[in-house]
Amino acid sequence: MAKRITIDPITRIEGHLRIDVEVDNNAVSNAWASCTMWRGIEKILRGRDPRDAWMFTQRFCGVCTTVHAMASVRSVEDALKLEVPLNAQYIRNLILIAHALHDHIVHFYQLSALDWVDVLQIPKADPAATSKLAESLSPWTRNSRNELKAAQDRVKAVAASGQLGIFANGYWGHPAMKLSPEVNLLAFSHYVQALEYQRKALQVVGILGSKTPHIQNLTVGGVANAIDLDSQSALGMDKLEMIRSLLDEVTQFVQQVYFVDVCAVAAMYPDWFKIGGGVKNYLAVPDLPLDSKGSAYDLPGGYIHNADLAGVKGFQTGSDAVFRQAVTEDVMHSYYKGEKPLHPWEGETEPAFTGWEGEQKYSWVKAPRYNGEPAQVGPLAQVLIGYSQGHALTKKYTDMAIDKVAAIGGVRATPAALHSTLGRHAARAIRACMLAELAQKHWQLLVDNIAKGDYSVYNQPVLPSHEVHGVGTHEAPRGTLSHWVVIKDEKIKNYQAVVPSTWNASPRDHSGVHGPYEASLLHTPLAKPEEPLEVLRTVHSFDPCMACACHAFDPSGRKITTAKIL
Amino acid sequence: MNSILIGGIGNVLLGDDGLGPYVIRLLESQYEFGDEVELADLGTPALDLTHRIAGRRGVILIDCIASEEHLPGTVLLYDKAALLSAIPTQRLDPHSPAVSECILTAEMLGASPENAWLIGVVGASFEPGRPLSPTVRGALWKVVDAIGYELKRLGVKLEKRLQADELGVWWAEEVGSPAYTSS
Secondary structure (H helix, E strand, O other), X not given: OOEEEEEEOOOOOOOOEEEEEEEXXXXXXXXXXXXXXXXXXXXXXXXOOHHHHHHHHOOOOOOOHHHHHHHHHHHHHHXXXXXXXXXXXXXXXXXXXXXXHHHHHHHHHHHHHHHOOOHHHHHHOOHHHHHHHHHHHOOOXXXXXXXXXXXXXXXXXXXXXXXXXXXXXXXXXXXXXXXXXXXXXXXXXXHHHHHHHHHHHHHHHHHHHOOOOOOOOEEOOEEOOOEOOOOOOOEOHHHHHHHHHHHHHHHHHHHHHHHHHHHHHHHHOHHHHOOXXXXXXXXXXXXXXXXXXXXXXXXXEEEEOOOOHHHOEEEOOOOOHHHHHHEEEEOOOEOEOOOOOEOHHHOOOOEOOOOOOOOOOOEOOOEEEEOOEOOEOOHHHHHHHHHHOOOHHXXXXXXXXXXXXXXXXXXXXXXXXXXXXXXXXHHHHHHHHHHHHHHHHHHHHHHHHHHOOOOOOEOOOOOOOOOEEEEEEEEEOOEEEEEEEEEEOOEEEEEEEEOHHHHHOOOOOOOOOOOHHHHHHOOOEOOOOOOOXXXXXXXXXXXXOOOOOOOOEOOOOOOOXXXXXX | OOOEEEEEEOOXXXXXXXXXXXXXXXXXXXXXXXXXXXXXXXXXXXXXHHHHHOOOOEEEEEEEEXXXXXXXXXXXXXXXXXXXXXXXXXXXXXXXXXXXXXXXHHHHOOOOOOEEEEEEEEOOXXXXXXXOOHHHHOOHHHHHHHHHHHHHHOOOXXXXXXXOOOOOOHHXXXXXXXXXXXX
């Protein structure tokens, strides 16, 4: 008989992700993804000045502040048909890239690497052998025996204290852990270094945005950075050089460490190219605009239906008419009132909480649909959409990843193998390499444009009194983000944010079709169902972020994530 | 880097959860701090909190508390040992590395803050778009007192300004939206 396992980190009052799976014969036979708290934040924007909306929206989430700010100003600019000066586009692009690099590095090392790396094997590793192995994989200069020994000593110190400190809750010694002590040590050493490099990426956001976590430099119509090459307080050569040197360091880490580690993990867990696929409709929007109108982009967008890569439909702009018409949200299995799927401009957010009822309503997340079907968003969608359109930069790093995995593990992955848990990790590393290269490009574009004497950063918005609609999109670290605004009488009449994790964590819709997390978990084999490591591997591969909400400290209930068998 | 951090944690859009950032604005507008102290509205931080607190002589965090034991408005103080007694949870998403995990991460890096306190107030309402509840507002002076007390332990005096700036809590300006109408 099937038994149900619930994974629910019941630690805070904030909205968080809960996963329920039914297990039959040591494989997942059914799955539910749900979010445990209502956000409803959009409602507080009604009646406000649309030019202020971004300051509120960047408080939706403490991890992705900038992305909600950016989507918001873009939605109002779209509604007002307002162009954005080149300097402002480049500055925004640099912020978006730096934030994404920070996010991808943290995601792989701090949030998911320990699903594959067994920390308790590290004390057994030989640092000299590890260093030799590392040199065969990458030219990275920080893989010396001494550096690796220092990382090993950190783990030994934590283990010797009797408590595992930061590692107190992991599935150590799990039968699905397959790496040698040396590979575990190498990955862990990079886990420690990653903390340094993600911070350097964040420093770029801080310099351009003037503050983190909440940037201050955005405005509808452009940015508020004063450009003066000779000044130390405005954006001048001093700051630009500082940004350049931080980006150089982050680029090296991404290309020589992160990318290589993901390829190595993939080569050593080849089975995971066959697990965790799920929904094979993919959606991505174009991003990193290259002109003031937003008609040319460095990252392509589009839609792939049912894994038909050859039939990919490209989007021309971030607010492409095809995209605008295709999006609806369904609330059949969500804790909201409503009958039929609604377009976001008509979207409503009226709560109807029932408690978890797997066959009825069970999540605070709505079910976004593209032409009535679920769609997977995120780096994998972006890479597949770029690759299938022959986008040169996407092709370059995807082919490089396939070659690297083959060189390490002797197995040659096909593009079809990317519809998997490992495919999502690989795509994120591929995207990080692309973004690192594009960071250099956009830095140069900005410097060259300023050198031409163009100091313009802002176009004044004019709010009409008649009703206008706008959509602002951004291909965020977790995928397609869209903010939908309706403006009337110079005030916000309606506002809806369709966030990437809503696409991926979507519950079933009125036809009973699973969302991407749910579909990806079906048929996953579990070596030890009471320690559902394999479920975490797949859920983590999406980089879930549910808590665009509340964060109160809970001193009492800091229980271990329960893997409850019901 | 300033050797002492006073950081406000919380989501300003969710009623009493905005306590931390509110207190930071209150301190910025009414008190004088020397070079040693950094004030920061941290929003709802994740792992990036690690680098905010690593290597500091003192860290004072202000946050809203969820508690079934204590009444709303109760002010609670947790020292570093109390914060570290919490067991890290399995991370499902990037918000999971919370205060305790960030201190533990700093510890692993050999850069644990020498002193750390979390001053919290038990929240009454977390409704989107609402300002601080009267219950939590009534506890603000106790929070400022507690901050002053911990600063004194660190050898720093909390000094009131002769002339206060505008509070400037932009997120709490009412616009008559539906979210403001209930209770």
